[in-house]
Amino acid sequence: MYNQTEILKDTSELGADGELVINMGPQHPATHGVLHLVVTLNGETIKKIEPHLGYIHRSIEKMCESLTYRQFIYVTSRMDYLSSHINNLGCALLVEKGMAIEVPDRAKYIRVILSELTRIASHELWLGAMAMDLGAFTPFFYAFREREMITDIMEDTCGARLTMNYIVPGGLMYDIHPDFQKKVKAFITQFKSKVTEYEDLVTNNVIFQSRTKGVGILSAEDAISYGCTGPVARASGVSCDIRKLYPYEVYDKVEFDEVLETAGDSFARYIVRVKEMNQSIRIIEQLIDNIPEGDFVGKTKNVLKLPKGEFYTRVETARGEFGVYVVSEGGTTPHRIKFRSPGFSNLSALNHIAAGSKIGDLMASMGTLDLVIPDIDR
Amino acid sequence: MTNEEIKEYISSLAPAATFDETGEWLNILVEPTALKPLMADLRTGKMQMNYLFCLTCVDFKTHLTMVYHLSATTHRQSIVIKANLNRDTPVIETVCDIWRTAEFLEREVFEMFGVNFTNHPDLRKLILEEENPKGFDEKKGYWPLRKDFEDPINMIKL
Amino acid sequence: MFSLEGITTSVQDWLFMKFNPTMALAMECVIVILLAISLFAILGLVLVLMERKVAAHIQIRLGPNRVGPGGMFQTVADTLKLIMKEGLVPDMADKFLFNLAPFVVMMVGMLLLAPIAFAKNFQIWDINIGVLYISSVSSLSVIGILMAGWASNNKYSLLGAMRSGAQIVSYELSAGFAVLTIVVLTGSLQISEIVKAQENGWWIFKGHIPAIIAFVLYIIAVTAETNRAPFDLAEAESELTAGFHTEYSGMRFALFFLAEYINIFIVCAIGATLFFGGWMPLHIGNWAAFNHIMDYIPSSVWFMGKTFFLIFLIMWFRWTFPRLRVDQLLNLEWKYLLPISLFNLLLVAIIAILGWHF
Numbered sequence: 001m002y003n004q005t006e007i008l009k010d011t012s013e014l015g016a017d018g019e020l021v022i023n024m025g026p027q028h029p030a031t032h033g034v035l036h037l038v039v040t041l042n043g044e045t046i047k048k049i050e051p052h053l054g055y056i057h058r059s060i061e062k063m064c065e066s067l068t069y070r071q072f073i074y075v076t077s078r079m080d081y082l083s084s085h086i087n088n089l090g091c092a093l094l095v096e097k098g099m100a101i102e103v104p105d106r107a108k109y110i111r112v113i114l115s116e117l118t119r120i121a122s123h124e125l126w127l128g129a130m131a132m133d134l135g136a137f138t139p140f141f142y143a144f145r146e147r148e149m150i151t152d153i154m155e156d157t158c159g160a161r162l163t164m165n166y167i168v169p170g171g172l173m174y175d176i177h178p179d180f181q182k183k184v185k186a187f188i189t190q191f192k193s194k195v196t197e198y199e200d201l202v203t204n205n206v207i208f209q210s211r212t213k214g215v216g217i218l219s220a221e222d223a224i225s226y227g228c229t230g231p232v233a234r235a236s237g238v239s240c241d242i243r244k245l246y247p248y249e250v251y252d253k254v255e256f257d258e259v260l261e262t263a264g265d266s267f268a269r270y271i272v273r274v275k276e277m278n279q280s281i282r283i284i285e286q287l288i289d290n291i292p293e294g295d296f297v298g299k300t301k302n303v304l305k306l307p308k309g310e311f312y313t314r315v316e317t318a319r320g321e322f323g324v325y326v327v328s329e330g331g332t333t334p335h336r337i338k339f340r341s342p343g344f345s346n347l348s349a350l351n352h353i354a355a356g357s358k359i360g361d362l363m364a365s366m367g368t369l370d371l372v373i374p375d376i377d378r
Numbered sequence: 379m380t381n382e383e384i385k386e387y388i389s390s391l392a393p394a395a396t397f398d399e400t401g402e403w404l405n406i407l408v409e410p411t412a413l414k415p416l417m418a419d420l421r422t423g424k425m426q427m428n429y430l431f432c433l434t435c436v437d438f439k440t441h442l443t444m445v446y447h448l449s450a451t452t453h454r455q456s457i458v459i460k461a462n463l464n465r466d467t468p469v470i471e472t473v474c475d476i477w478r479t480a481e482f483l484e485r486e487v488f489e490m491f492g493v494n495f496t497n498h499p500d501l502r503k504l505i506l507e508e509e510n511p512k513g514f515d516e517k518k519g520y521w522p523l524r525k526d527f528e529d530p531i532n533m534i535k536l
Numbered sequence: 537m538f539s540l541e542g543i544t545t546s547v548q549d550w551l552f553m554k555f556n557p558t559m560a561l562a563m564e565c566v567i568v569i570l571l572a573i574s575l576f577a578i579l580g581l582v583l584v585l586m587e588r589k590v591a592a593h594i595q596i597r598l599g600p601n602r603v604g605p606g607g608m609f610q611t612v613a614d615t616l617k618l619i620m621k622e623g624l625v626p627d628m629a630d631k632f633l634f635n636l637a638p639f640v641v642m643m644v645g646m647l648l649l650a651p652i653a654f655a656k657n658f659q660i661w662d663i664n665i666g667v668l669y670i671s672s673v674s675s676l677s678v679i680g681i682l683m684a685g686w687a688s689n690n691k692y693s694l695l696g697a698m699r700s701g702a703q704i705v706s707y708e709l710s711a712g713f714a715v716l717t718i719v720v721l722t723g724s725l726q727i728s729e730i731v732k733a734q735e736n737g738w739w740i741f742k743g744h745i746p747a748i749i750a751f752v753l754y755i756i757a758v759t760a761e762t763n764r765a766p767f768d769l770a771e772a773e774s775e776l777t778a779g780f781h782t783e784y785s786g787m788r789f790a791l792f793f794l795a796e797y798i799n800i801f802i803v804c805a806i807g808a809t810l811f812f813g814g815w816m817p818l819h820i821g822n823w824a825a826f827n828h829i830m831d832y833i834p835s836s837v838w839f840m841g842k843t844f845f846l847i848f849l850i851m852w853f854r855w856t857f858p859r860l861r862v863d864q865l866l867n868l869e870w871k872y873l874l875p876i877s878l879f880n881l882l883l884v885a886i887i888a889i890l891g892w893h894f
Contacts, residue, residue, distance in 0.1 A: 020691075054505040054506055057506070135858040138855050208858050211859075224428050224451060225478040227479030229431075245454060321431065325432055325447075335436070344482060347482070358863075361861075
């Protein structure tokens, strides 16, 4: 946190050329989470954006150096809380890779179904929040109607609605709830019937399109250079879906498309996410009826110790590539953990795409970058 | 490209590099001074490694090690570049001008480990507060992720 | 048949019987003032609750349903809360203008109440330039908004007020042209003449194409004039601040809030008068029995029904569309709506001369 008086001093004086420096956040209806942006304006045009981070820094990487390999998985639920299963999955995959633990098929199928449900829930929340930023208040409630069905399923099976600690190295913590398949199928039916509603209300709306088309353009080279991954990069034409390039779990056995757009503007990022939701539904449909019987967790020792060396695993969260890099000295706790968070790199591109546009465009660009600040600050 | 070819190519650029193939990817250890030219060539030369996906630092008690994970969008092969730095005066050249993502990542390494990146456009704290909390030895420095970092208020020794 | 004009004539006769003419006139004035103020109060209550309920049902939730049966007394509770809040005046603000601004905006609303015909023979002042009076007085509200923005001594309020002022002044043109269309068809500016001309059918049916175009333009223009979504950039700025009424709290804010809903009511009332026949019931050609049944419904119910239908339409817009950016807003007016309204005026003039309307 910066010195309060200095910030106030900045904002009450005009800089050179009549520039105005204003603060957006950390408490602000439009920045999702505690993000402090110092915006330098010239009239209505933005000259420079500087993010000030750290409002929710919890020193997770240092903390994990004293947590065992069974414990450190669940702090990642608190990082990107909207993709908690996927983050947990990344950590579990790393431990399994390092210790060569066998994961039964049943656990793999269920993990993938849960990941895809989490992805849909995250995109639904993004859809509602972004429409609300632009002034359309109604899609928020429609999106939460679907998200509520998913959190109900999670609550039955995993016990929690947001930070679901359910995935362990080797498989799952408990078996799924008996109603799991029935509820997921009911959700799929409901979702498919509502897709046209979203299209009519938001996608085909002329006002929405004119506010997002041509706004916040990110070219493909810039996306790669800034390290952007996930829907942000795929909207610029960069093929980077980890589920396709480096498949893990059962992603090589299911059929789905990687959604690519070439325009690179906010509307393209919007379309990529909406189509990704449809692809996730496709994956779930292929898997939900075919969950094999068997164990839900493989055999592991009680105390997990990774052998000496370095390990890196990557998974595709709703926001992009989430990487876990562990340096192990052979003990029960990691020597160094680094979480490569997708939001961190996506945020670094914000100055590039928003400089030179108007404040109204900043809302559209930032909404489509889909930032979750605890993911960035760790 | 196979590991052998990469090893030959890198040795031609940085003769003093050592290789380690025990992990998942090829690890290359270079001198800090030889890092920048090697990185520049990896980006623009034959290998076209345009995707830096992880930049971090590890504190082994005797030295610091900078770790760069590189990949390419064309051939999807990953390599890991490492450089050992002196613990007392860790200095290395920035790679911001090669990959823009390094701007934020290097700022984070700077504030957590105290590594000085020369020629970085804007090297200051990113996540932590601008002023160190009181009671810290300014000479020793406030670098939280180092192994010898002690914070009597917030850290509990297990 | 219940009729408001019966009440007015009987009250007037009784007053003139009891007192001398000047005294009776003065008492009539007082009665009218009291009725106008109470109409505002009741309308404010009803419209705020209607907005919340309409919003809730569009958003698949229930809305206020605890305070009173069906949430009827929610606005009363809100008003009590606003009265009891501390009304802060910023330090360096221009105190006189700061306090005057909400009243200017309210006064405009009250002045506009005069020529509106609520029921048959139930009009406060049937001035012969009724429509012109309405257009000119509604322009005065810009002064109140600019006063509020300037007197707040706040950069962002001033920015919001300037944007709002520009928006209102631009959209008045389109609204004016839409209104002119009906004036051309009627041939008179007087409100009672316009309503009487719709005896055999409402202008929106009789004046087919130009009247429908004019109606669409009118609805868009008045949504922008009253600062409602999708044109509410100046007030619902989740981007910068709350616009020109940022620094207002307590009762002064309540007045701005109330004035916004009263404005909506007034522009919808004018729209209902011009396009939908005011207090005229729906008559279809020669269906005598149908017309007779329609005549049974009191004219005040007709008028209020039409007005509330238009209010519902404007509320519906708010919860459906996202917001326009400020340059897109002004673009829409000057590049699209204004040329269309000029063309429409020409069209209606040709149709009126050639007699091609019903």
